[in-house]
Amino acid sequence: MLLLLLLLPPTLHIIQDMNWMQQQGSPSLPSGWVDVWPELKHGAPGYTYDGVRNGMLRNSLKSRMDRCVGEREGVGACVWC
16 A cells, blocks of 8 residues: 555645635635636536525525645546545
């Protein structure tokens, strides 16, 4: 397993329940890091909270509170976003 980790490219992605509201602006990221969704899905909203489509919620809030962030050079390797 360690050998496999040593052979992987040195990129990092973080997928997290950040509860980041759009009113807060863009998350502050280290130099060279990006929010992966806009990089891969140009123009798609990517809602992770949708009070309209989710029948368990009773509101109209739509937001992308959860984020996948990572190093720009490894964005193509992020297949879960």
